Amino acid sequence: MERVDGRRFDELRPIKIEAGVLKRADGSCYIEWGRNKIYAAVYGPKKVLPRHLEKDDRAILRCRYNMAPFSVEERKRPGPDRRAVEIGKVMQGALEPAILVHYYPKSMIEISVEVVQANAGTRCAGITAVSVALADAGIPMRDLVPACAAGKVDGQIILDLAKEEDNLGEADMPVAIIPRLNQITLLQMDGKLAEQEVEQAVALAMQGCQQVYQMQIDALRKKYAGAEYE
Amino acid sequence: MSEILPLIRKEYLISLANEGKREDGRALDEYRSLDIRANVVDKAEGSALVSLGGTMVFAGVKVDAGEPYPDTPDDGVMITGAELIPMAAPDFEAGPPGEEAVEVARVVDRGIRESKALDTKALCVRENELVRLVFVDLHVMDYDGNLIDACGVAAMTALATSQMPVLDENDKPTEEKLPLPVRDLAVPCTFVKLGNSLLVDPSLDEERALDSRITVATDQEHHVCAMQKSNIGGFSLDEIKHAVRIATVKGEEIRAAIREAIK
Numbered sequence: 001m002e003r004v005d006g007r008r009f010d011e012l013r014p015i016k017i018e019a020g021v022l023k024r025a026d027g028s029c030y031i032e033w034g035r036n037k038i039y040a041a042v043y044g045p046k047k048v049l050p051r052h053l054e055k056d057d058r059a060i061l062r063c064r065y066n067m068a069p070f071s072v073e074e075r076k077r078p079g080p081d082r083r084a085v086e087i088g089k090v091m092q093g094a095l096e097p098a099i100l101v102h103y104y105p106k107s108m109i110e111i112s113v114e115v116v117q118a119n120a121g122t123r124c125a126g127i128t129a130v131s132v133a134l135a136d137a138g139i140p141m142r143d144l145v146p147a148c149a150a151g152k153v154d155g156q157i158i159l160d161l162a163k164e165e166d167n168l169g170e171a172d173m174p175v176a177i178i179p180r181l182n183q184i185t186l187l188q189m190d191g192k193l194a195e196q197e198v199e200q201a202v203a204l205a206m207q208g209c210q211q212v213y214q215m216q217i218d219a220l221r222k223k224y225a226g227a228e229y230e
Numbered sequence: 231m232s233e234i235l236p237l238i239r240k241e242y243l244i245s246l247a248n249e250g251k252r253e254d255g256r257a258l259d260e261y262r263s264l265d266i267r268a269n270v271v272d273k274a275e276g277s278a279l280v281s282l283g284g285t286m287v288f289a290g291v292k293v294d295a296g297e298p299y300p301d302t303p304d305d306g307v308m309i310t311g312a313e314l315i316p317m318a319a320p321d322f323e324a325g326p327p328g329e330e331a332v333e334v335a336r337v338v339d340r341g342i343r344e345s346k347a348l349d350t351k352a353l354c355v356r357e358n359e360l361v362r363l364v365f366v367d368l369h370v371m372d373y374d375g376n377l378i379d380a381c382g383v384a385a386m387t388a389l390a391t392s393q394m395p396v397l398d399e400n401d402k403p404t405e406e407k408l409p410l411p412v413r414d415l416a417v418p419c420t421f422v423k424l425g426n427s428l429l430v431d432p433s434l435d436e437e438r439a440l441d442s443r444i445t446v447a448t449d450q451e452h453h454v455c456a457m458q459k460s461n462i463g464g465f466s467l468d469e470i471k472h473a474v475r476i477a478t479v480k481g482e483e484i485r486a487a488i489r490e491a492i493k
Contacts, residue, residue, distance in 0.1 A: 183464030189457035
């Protein structure tokens, strides 16, 4: 089957990940995933505000996903819409299981994702970038969290849908995993899939996550291999 | 200190689940009693009152007319909202919908939308100009766990019984009514993971103790039309396969209950 951009069914778009790109943030990451351009920043662990959210036995995570008004074809009204609120919530669910939150009781880790150019798959690219930014911030984790979508286009289960494929496709399923635990921590799906196809798509997305995982590791190596303590 | 008690409860619920048991005596794949009543609000175009165990939800449908979205010029519009009002639980607060309410509304919406249960093409009056707007509002009165399934059933039932006013030549609503073009019955099925077990239709305590949650919506052809993993924690591929299997079977039972309620 020929894909719009000539990729194989199991081929990712070109991905570039760079760790530590922002000066003020405690940890940061820039990712280019196909035509997506996304920044992730991590602040903390820091004091919890508002105070009533504080937990005695662990750190809490606050996740904000935001799209710049100029990041999409038609100008997006600034500020969080319902989609952004939901993505913030599922991102937290995807990332928190990997973080050793009990090391930092009564504190808060603030995560933000800013999409400056969007082209399908921003939540997966965002989670991938945040995970690298968390490592860049020195937050202790069980593992990195790579994410990648699979979907169905023209009756075929394929990896990492591009915008044109997503628009015309029959289903889209973003997935994130914790590779060392072999656990799926993000799973959403919209479209129509038979029972067998669900299984096939999850398995393919998990393979994609493994490839993304290597790129995350490479990005961190590139920044930190041979680095000296400041 | 306040977090010790829930931890003890959680340990207890997990130890039960590991033996295949639940606190209220249900099997792991058994729903609580589901009661569906259609057309309970006269002022709405369609409505439903659903009780799932102690959870109680109203769904009301109102139909209006307005401009289509620019990218879907010949599609009617469905807008789903959920309100977790202070009456329903001591920790629900007034004000704009929080994360939980937004997620409930969006997961319910996605199941119905992706199944094409509501034929939006049939809701177009004039392309690019005027389409019917279908508002589905979910009003949670009593929260005893598993809002998504209760809301999903309520929304689907309310849509399936809706009668919308026909428009006259000036696009004003008339007394004449037509049923909404509902072609399918899509229903969500939600599981929580406790220890190593998946429990369908979580009670309030099971939901409070959960590590993670997954919802699988199916249509009457047994396609999966929406999925959502929620909260902290993860699933293995085998657990997801199991959830999809059970959701297909349970979906059929729930659809039968909806058909019974609307006939």
